[in-house]
Every structure is written in C-alpha cells, then in structure tokens.
Amino acid sequence: MSEARYQPVPVYPPTSSAGSPRLPKSSFRSSDPVLPFGPPFALKQAPSSLWIVIKYIFGVAGLLLLLYYAWIGAKASFHSPLDLVDYEFQTIQSLDAEFLARLDPNAGQPGTFFRDGYPLRSMLAFWELAEREVSDRGLDTCNGQLGRELVEAYHRHQLLYCGSGNFEAVDVSEPSLEVPATAITCAPVHHDDFSNWWPYPAAPCVSTNLRPVAGELRQFHAVGCQVTDQGLKLKEEMGRERFLGTDIIRVDAEECKERIEHTVVVIGRQDQWNPFHVAEDLITTLVSVFIAIRAVPDLVDTRVQLVFSDEFGMDNNHFTPLWDRIGAWPPKRLILDPWTEGTCLTNAIHSVGAGASLLSAVGVGSPYSCASTIVWAASHYYRHLFGLMPPSLSTDTTRRPINVLWISRAKLDAYAQTHNDWSTWRDVRHITNERELVQRLHDGLSDMCAEGQCVFTDARDEPETWALPSGDVQEVRFATIDPTVHAIETQIHFVGHTTILASSHGGALGLSLFLPPSEATIFELQVPSVAGNFHFQHMAYGMGHHYEVLQISRKVDVELVWEALSRRIRITK
Numbered sequence: 001m002s003e004a005r006y007q008p009v010p011v012y013p014p015t016s017s018a019g020s021p022r023l024p025k026s027s028f029r030s031s032d033p034v035l036p037f038g039p040p041f042a043l044k045q046a047p048s049s050l051w052i053v054i055k056y057i058f059g060v061a062g063l064l065l066l067l068y069y070a071w072i073g074a075k076a077s078f079h080s081p082l083d084l085v086d087y088e089f090q091t092i093q094s095l096d097a098e099f100l101a102r103l104d105p106n107a108g109q110p111g112t113f114f115r116d117g118y119p120l121r122s123m124l125a126f127w128e129l130a131e132r133e134v135s136d137r138g139l140d141t142c143n144g145q146l147g148r149e150l151v152e153a154y155h156r157h158q159l160l161y162c163g164s165g166n167f168e169a170v171d172v173s174e175p176s177l178e179v180p181a182t183a184i185t186c187a188p189v190h191h192d193d194f195s196n197w198w199p200y201p202a203a204p205c206v207s208t209n210l211r212p213v214a215g216e217l218r219q220f221h222a223v224g225c226q227v228t229d230q231g232l233k234l235k236e237e238m239g240r241e242r243f244l245g246t247d248i249i250r251v252d253a254e255e256c257k258e259r260i261e262h263t264v265v266v267i268g269r270q271d272q273w274n275p276f277h278v279a280e281d282l283i284t285t286l287v288s289v290f291i292a293i294r295a296v297p298d299l300v301d302t303r304v305q306l307v308f309s310d311e312f313g314m315d316n317n318h319f320t321p322l323w324d325r326i327g328a329w330p331p332k333r334l335i336l337d338p339w340t341e342g343t344c345l346t347n348a349i350h351s352v353g354a355g356a357s358l359l360s361a362v363g364v365g366s367p368y369s370c371a372s373t374i375v376w377a378a379s380h381y382y383r384h385l386f387g388l389m390p391p392s393l394s395t396d397t398t399r400r401p402i403n404v405l406w407i408s409r410a411k412l413d414a415y416a417q418t419h420n421d422w423s424t425w426r427d428v429r430h431i432t433n434e435r436e437l438v439q440r441l442h443d444g445l446s447d448m449c450a451e452g453q454c455v456f457t458d459a460r461d462e463p464e465t466w467a468l469p470s471g472d473v474q475e476v477r478f479a480t481i482d483p484t485v486h487a488i489e490t491q492i493h494f495v496g497h498t499t500i501l502a503s504s505h506g507g508a509l510g511l512s513l514f515l516p517p518s519e520a521t522i523f524e525l526q527v528p529s530v531a532g533n534f535h536f537q538h539m540a541y542g543m544g545h546h547y548e549v550l551q552i553s554r555k556v557d558v559e560l561v562w563e564a565l566s567r568r569i570r571i572t573k
Contacts, residue, residue, distance in 0.1 A: 085295070085296075085297060088297035088298065089293070089294060089297045091297070092121075092124065092293075092297050092300045092301075093124070093128060096121075096124060096125035096128040096129075097125075097128075099121060099122065099125040100125055100128075100129060100393065103384075103389060103393060114325065114385075115324070115325055115326075115327065115328065115329075116325060116326055116327065116385065117303050117304070117327065117328035118300075118301065118302075118303060118304065118328075119289075119304050119326050119327055119381075120263070120289055120292075120293055120299055120300050120301075120302070120304060121300050121301060122381060122384070123286055123289055123290070123377065123381050124290070124293060124300060126377045126380040126381045126384065126390075127148075127286075127290065127373060127374070127377040129377070129380060129390060129392070129393075130373045130374075130376035130377040130380060130517070131147070131148065131373045133376065133390075133392055133517065133518065133544075134147075134371050134373050134376060134544065137371075137518060137544060139371035139544055140369070140370060140371060141370055141371050141372070141373065142368065142370035144373075145194070145370060146358050146370055146371075146372035146373070146374060146375065146542065147372055147373035147374055148373065149194065150189075150194070150287075150374070151287075151290045151291055151294055151374075152294070153189060153192040153194040154187040154188075154189050154192070154204070154291045154294070155187060155291065155294045155295060156192055157187060157188055157189075157191035157192055158185055158186070158187045158295050159185065159186060159187075159188070159228070159230040159231070159234065160183070160184075160185055160228050160230065160231070161184040161185060161186045161205065161227065161228065161230070161231035161234065161244070161245055162182065162183065162184045162222060162225035162226055162227045162228060162231050162248075162250075163181065163182065163183030163184060163185075163225050163226070163228075164183075164226070167183055167184075167185040167206070167208075167295070167296070168208075168296070168298070169206075169208065169296045169298040169299055169302075169347050170208050170209065170346045170347055171298075172261040172262070172302070172346055172347075179209050179223075179256045179259065179344055180208075180209050181209065181223055181224030181225055182207065182208065182209045182210050182211070182221075182222040182223050182224065182225035182248075183207065183208045183209065183225060184205055184206070184207045184208075184210070184222065184225065184231075184244060184245070184248070185205065185206050185207075185295060185296075186203045186204070186205040186206075186231075186234060186243065186244065186245065187203060187204055187205075187291050187295060188201065188202070188203040188234055188237070188238075189201075189202050189203070190202070190237070200241050201237060201238050201239065201241050202241070202243070202352040203234060203238060203243040203244075203245070203352070204243075204287075204288045204291050204292065204349070204350060204351060204352045205243060205244040205245070205349075205350040206292050206295060206296055206299075206347070206348070206349055206350070207220075207222075207244065207345065207347075207348045207350065208346065208347055208348075209223065209344060209345070209346065210222060210248075210344070210345045210348055211223060211251075211254050211256070211342075211343065211344050211345070212339035212343050212345065213249070213339065214338065214339050214340055214341040214342075214343070215338045215339065216338075216339070217309045217310070217311070217334050217335065217338075218242070218247045218268070218309050219247055219248075219249060220244070220247055220248050220249070221248070221249050221250075221251045221254055222248040222249070222250050222251070223251055223252070223253060223254050224252060224253070225248075225250060226250075227245075227250070231245060243350070243352075244350045254342075255342055256342060256343075256344035257340075257341065257342025257343070258340070258342060258343050258344065259344045259346060260305075260343065260344065260345050260346060261346045262302060262303040262304060262305055262328065262329075262346075263299055263302040263303065263304045263305075263346075263347045263348070263349065264304070264305050264306070264307045264332075264345055264347075264348045264349070265285070265288070265289065265304060265305075265306050265307065265327075265348075265349045265351065266307045266309055266348055266349065266350045266351060267281070267285060267288075267306060267307065267308055267309065267310075267351045268308075268309045268310050268351065269281045269308060269310045269312060270310075272312040272317045272318070272319065273317070273318060274507035274510070275483065275491075275507050275508055275509075275510035275511045275513075276359075276507040276508075276509065276510030276535060276536075277507065277510070278319050278510065279359070279510040279511075279513045279539070280357035280359055280360065280510075281357075282322075282378055282382055282513065283357050283358055283359065283374065283375055283378045283513075284351060284352060284357045284358075285351060286374055286377060286378050286381070287352065287357075287358065287374060288349060288350075288351035288352055289349065290374065292349040296347075299347060299349070302347065303327075303328040304326075304327045304328060305327045305328060305329045305330075305331065305332060306323060306326055306327050306331035306332070307331065307332045307334065308323075308331055308332070308333045308334060308335075309334055310335070311335050312333070312335065313333070313335055313336055314333075314336065318483075318487075318488050319488055321487070321488050321489055322382065322385065322386075322488060322492075325385040325386075326385070358372055358374060358375060358538075358542070359375070359535050359538045359539055359542070360535055360538070366534070367534040367537055367538070368534075368538060368541070369537070369541045370541060370542070371541060371542060371543075371544055372541075372542035372543075375513075375539065375542035375543055376517050376518075376542065376543050376544065378513065379513055379514065379515070379516075379517050379543050380517060382513065382514065383492075383496055383514055383516070386489065386492050386493070386496065386514075388492075388496045388497075388514070388516070390516070390517070391516050391517075391519055396469070398469035398470065399469060399470035399471075399472075399474065399475075400469065400470060400499070401468070401469065401470045401474070401475040401476065401477055401499070402454075402474065402475070402476045402477070402499045402500070402569060403459075403466060403477045403479070403497055403498050403499045403500070404441065404445060404476070404477065404478050404479075404498075404499065404500045404502070404565070404569070405478075405479050405480070405481065405494055405495065405498040405500070405501050405502070406437075406438055406441060406478075406479075406480040406502050406503065407480070407481060407482075407483070407501065407502070407503035407508045407509065407511065408434065408438075408480050408481065408482040408503075409429070409430075409431070409434075409482070409503075409504060409506055409508065410431075410434050410482060411482045411484040411485055412482065412483075412484045413426065413430050415484065428527055428529040428530075428554070429504055429505060429506060429527055429529070429530065429554075430554060431504055431525075431552075431554060431555075431556055432554050432555045433555050433556055433558070434556075436556075436558055437556050437558045437561060438480055440558040440559070440561070440562050441478060441502075441561070441562060441565065442458065442478055444562045444565075444566055445476055445478050445569075446458075448476065448566065448569070449476055452473075453473075453474070454473060454474040454475065454476045455470075455471070455473050455474070455475045455476070456475075456476050456477070456478070457475060457476070457477045457478075458477075458478055458479075459477045459478060459479035460478070460479055460480060463479065465477060466479060466493070466494060466497055467493065467497045476569070479494060481494050483508050483511065491511055491514075492511075492514045495511045495512065495514045495515060496514045496515070496516070498515060498520060499519070499520055499521070500520065500521045500523070500565065500568060500569070501515060501520060501521070501522050501523070502522075502523040502524075502525070502561070502565065503523075503524070503525065504524075504525040504526075504527075504552070505524055505525065505526050505527070505530040505533065505536070509522070509524060509535075509536045509539075510535075510536075510539070512536065512539055512540065512543075512545070513539065513543075515543065515545060517543045517544055517545075518543065518544030518545065519545075520545045520546070521545065521546040521547075521548070521568050522536065522540045522545050522546070522547045522548070523548050523550055523561070523564060523565060523568075524536050524537075524547070524548070524549050524550070525550045525552045525556065525561065526549055526550070526551060526552065527552060527553060527554060528551070537549075546568070548564060548568075550564055
C-alpha cells in the first residue's frame with residue numbers, strides 16, 4: 001500500500017519538535033458559486049416533430065449498428081462471458097454524462113421530495129463525476145485502494161456460489177412461465193492481495209430467483225441450486241462471518257405465488273441513529289452496488305427497492321427520510337413488513353455485512369489520508385437526494401458566503417445525564433464550557449467584519465439566510481445545530497451549505513458526508529482519550545476536505561479554537 005496514506009494530519013497547537021507538521025497553504029476561493037438546490041430534473045418541453053424524425057432516424061441507425069455487432073459477436077466464438085460483461089459495463093458508463101446533464105440547478109425549492117427510481121444508474125453517474133473531480137485536483141488516492149481498483153479487485157475473484165453455466169440477470173421484460181432455479185454469484189474481497197482494508201472476510205453477492213423464507217429476516221430458499229466447489233470453499237473461508245451463502249437453505253422445488261420483478265438491494269444496517277455509523281452504511285451500500293453492477297451490468301437500468309434485513313423498526317430512526325428517497329418504492333423493513341409465503345425475488349443484490357466500512361475497516365489506530373472516489377460519490381449522491389448540486393455542475397457565478405457551523409452535543413449530553421444514559425465515554429468528551437466557546441466564535445466573526453471587509457450574520461437568529469449567496473461584499477455567517485433536536489432534512493440543509501465545520505469528536509461529525517466534496521474545512525476537537533480514532537479524518541480526506549485536529553481538554557481553551565478557525569477564514573476570504 002502506498003506510503004502516501006500515512007501523511008500526518010495537521011495538529012493545533014503545533015508540537016515543539018522541529019519536525020512538527022506545517023499547515024497546508026491551500027486556499028478556498030471566496031468567489032466560488034453558491035451551491036444551488038432543488039429537485040434534480042427540470043421539466044421537459046414537448047419535443048418538436050423535426051426532433052422526433054431525427055430521433056427515429058438515429059434510432060434505426062443505432063438498431064442496425066447493434067444488429068451488425070451482434071452478428072460479429074456471434075461469429076467471434078472466442079469471446080468469453082467476462083469479455084461481454086466488460087463491454088456491457090463500459091457501455092453503461094458512457095451514458096452517465098446524459099444523466100448528469102439532466103440535473104438542473106435552478107429547478108424547484110430546497111428539499112423538494114422526490115424518489116430516485118433508478119438509483120443504480122444515479123450512483124454510477126456520480127461515481128464517474130467523482131473520479132473526474134479527484135483526477136482534476138490531482139489528489140492522492142493511494143493507488144485507488146478506496147475506489148475503482150477496489151471494485152475491480154472484488155470483480156477479479158467473482159465466483160459462482162451455486163447454480164450452473166454463466167450467471168446472468170433475469171430479463172423481467174420477458175419472464176418465463178415457470179420460475180427457473182436459483183443462481184448466486186459472490187465476490188470475496190479477501191481473495192485479492194490488492195486490498196487489505198477489511199479486517200474480516202466479506203463477500204457481497206447477487207442472486208436470481210431466490211425465495212425468502214416467510215417471516216424470517218435473513219433466510220432464503222435456493223431452489224435447485226447446487227453449491228459449487230468454489231462456493232463450498234468460500235463458505236469455509238468465511239468462517240463465522242455471515243453472507244448470503246450462510247443464509248440459504250437448498251430445496252428441490254417451491255411454488256412462487258408472487259414474483260417481485262424489480263431489483264431489490266438487501267441491506268443489514270448497523271445503526272439507525274448515530275450519524276457516523278449511518279454514514280458507514282450509506283457508503284457500504286454504494287460499495288455493494290458498484291460490485292454488483294460490475295458483475296451484472298444489466299441491473300443498472302432496472303427499478304430498485306431497498307430491503308432492510310436488520311431489526312431496526314421506526315422508533316428513533318432519524319434517517320428514514322433519507323432512505324425513503326432511494327428506490328422506486330419505500331424500503332421494505334422486514335421487522336415490520338415480513339416476507340409472505342411464496343415470494344420470489346427475481347434479481348437481488350446482497351450487501352456486505354455491517355460493522356466495517358471504508359472509513360473504519362483498517363481498524364482503530366491506523367490512519368490514512370487517501371482520497372476515495374467511492375466516498376466522494378456517496379457524498380454527491382446523498383446530497384443529490386436533497387436537491388444539493390455538485391459545485392462543479394453549478395452554473396451560478398454568485399459569490400459564496402463563508403458559513404461557519406458548530407455542531408453541539410449539549411442537548412444530547414443533558415438528556416443522557418438526566419435519563420440514566422451517562423457513561424465514562426460520554427463524560428471524557430463532555431465540554432464543560434461550550435457556551436463560552438460558542439460565544440467566542442460568534443464575537444470573533446462579528447469583530448472580523450466590523451471594519452466593513454465582510455458582512456456578519458448570526459444565522460441562529462436568521463436561519464433563512466444560511467443558503468443565500470453573498471452580495472457584493474463577502475458575507476460571513478455563524479450557526480449552531482444540535483442533531484438531537486433537528487430533523488435530518490434540517491441537518492443536511494445546514495451542513496450541505498457549510499464552509500467550515502467544527503465539533504468535538506462524536507457521531508454527529510458523520511454529517512460531514514453532506515459537505516460539498518473538496519469545498520470545506522473540518523475542525524475536530526479531541527480530548528486525549530479520543531486519540532487513535534481516525535474515522536473523521538478518513539471521511540474528510542476521502543472527500544478532499546481540509547482537516548485539522550485541535551487538542552483540547554474538557555474545559556476548552558477557546559482562544560486556541562478561535563485562532564485556528566480565524567486563520568482558516570483569512571485563507572478563505
């Protein structure tokens with residue numbers, strides 16, 4: 001693995017040694033356009049007759065071209081199935097620009113609800129965009145270990161777990177009268193020396209014609225699906241780790257009373273409340289999707305529904321409004337809406353197990369500073385669900401404000417203290433003078449603009465100003481949010497328009513997933529007991545953000561924090 005991933009993180013205050021790290025000199029452009037928002041698609045005008053004729057001509061020409069190449073392919077018997085999969089995958093990638101071109105930064109109102117019926121296509125398109133942006137910025141990806149090369153490592157070791165012949169997705173446009181036998185293909189990452197990111201074996205899978213066991217969260221009937229020798233070996237290698245192979249029961253026959261013909265993505269989430277662990281689940285979902293469509297490109301243009309195989313219900317599920325936007329139908333929560341007898345899944349993607357992600361898989365105490373095109377794409381995609389455009393696609397040339405956001409733990413701590421939920425881990429991170437710190441940040445920003453070089457707004461008093469562009473004079477705004485008392489839509493709105501994000505170490509920093517990639521600064525305040533937890537460093541570098549650690553005690557040196565923050569604002573202006 002490239003040594004570049006062990007670059008030191010800027011720490012403030014600097015140590016007394018001569019080799020202490022220097023702060024980066026990169027800067028923001030104060031004239032960067034404000035991030036527009038709204039639903040992703042503009043209303044289309046009715047096509048003209050001439051345009052219909054042109055489309056018809058090109059359609060006929062395209063059909064003839066496809067027939068020609070089909071004839072050539074039929075003659076070239078030396079083509080392997082993987083060659084055809086590679087060609088199909090390259091073909092769908094070439095269509096991603098069409099999707100991105102349809103995004104309209106000026107349509108609708110902020111937060112307008114919509115449901116992404118074809119999320120596999122959207123995710124792939126934003127991955128393509130992320131790769132271009134990372135390449136344009138010349139960022140270190142550690143040889144792609146958290147990007148396309150990782151997906152290719154999975155793909156190189158794709159194997160048929162059970163079934164016969166070549167694995168293919170079921171064409172739902174021409175369903176057979178009888179439901180065929182089950183087939184399963186899996187991609188074990190631990191078979192490839194390229195990546196050692198995962199601390200335990202992991203094997204995402206794709207299945208066809210699988211029958212869920214009625215009332216069960218994770219058990220399936222595999223009809224007529226003989227486990228291959230490779231499949232038996234994989235099951236042994238997986239040990240105690242769960243994957244689809246450990247959840248199937250082989251049966252010889254079973255009637256299908258209901259066929260679900262759209263693609264389902266089966267996800268076992270690790271959390272429904274902590275923003276960091278939810279961010280891990282969101283990112284891991286993209287990893288599983290990219291591996292699946294690399295193996296079976298035909299899935300890209302299918303409608304999708306998420307299926308949650310965990311035991312989380314609706315109580316305290318703050319991220320329901322986010323998950324509900326992914327797929328043509330609301331997610332199926334098996335704990336609340338179990339499978340019924342005779343259900344058959346036509347095409348299904350089975351995510352890797354919860355518990356580790358690209359942000360934490362290397363383990364506590366092992367930092368890296370790699371840009372990740374997958375994490376970058378995840379940020380773009382989930383922001384897109386709430387109408388937040390990628391800055392690189394914006395056509396708005398107005399000045400961007402400098403929005404400084406403090407994420408508070410005060411109400412969460414107060415609740416835990418009064419509801420018998422206090423712990424040593426909470427106590428060591430509890431800031432005893434947060435009110436003093438917030439006031440110092442407010443006063444410092446206000447004083448900075450007193451001479452007229454900028455205009456200061458306290459967005460706690462005027463929250464409606466947070467997403468507005470700057471006027472002729474640079475605008476500086478300050479706000480605080482406590483995720484305990486705000487809806488997820490509000491949290492994403494504030495973080496999605498933030499320039500500088502600051503908070504003490506805690507799950508709420510997982511909301512940094514919604515910062516505009518490569519456009520923000522993150523300050524993480526850490527007490528000594530937190531040392532060795534690099535989750536938010538990994539997230540920040542994965543998305544190309546500037547990141548600094550501020551070493552604090554429970555009673556924060558407010559001048560230390562203000563000095564670091566003000567220095568970054570001077571760079572930004």
